[in-house]
Amino acid sequence: MFVRIVKLSFEPSKIGEFLDIFNASKSLIRNFEGCEFLELYRDKEHNNVFFTYSYWKDEQHLHNYRHSDLFIEVWTETKKLFNNKPEAWSVDKLESLA
Template sequence: MFIRIVKMSFHEENIPKFMENFNLIKEKIRNSPGNRYLELYQDKNNPCIFFTYSFWETEEDLENYRKSALFDDVWTFTKKLFNDKPEAWSVDKVVSLQ
């Protein structure tokens, strides 16, 4: 399993559109094959910046999602709202303390 972090920055006036759409599709993303966890974060100092944080079983699962009609719909809608280029990282958990 690995973690995918995606940073997205929106025009302030587009945040309600993004949130409305995210709330409509979040369960579909979470239920994509191989997805084990999904969270959305908003930056405390810059409310235009959001991060998705998701756990995926395999890189193939993430790639299958990225090639899906769901992702195409989500990304086609979302990228129109950006005010900066998105960034993404795939990372492995090294240490976790509870």
């Protein structure tokens, strides 16, 4: 399993717009071929900082998503709202409680 973690920092006045975009697209992303899990987290100290946490079958499935019309549409709208450069980590899941 392949895990992708993305840190997103928004202009405080743009948080509502981001949440609207996320809520409108989350089921489409979750149902994208190869996506096995998607959650959104919010930083406890900086309420304009969010993290997406997603599981993908493998790197190729994430690659396919990142080159899809869905990603291009969502990312084009989301990146307008940033107040800092996003950061992303691709990690392999080594252990799970399940």
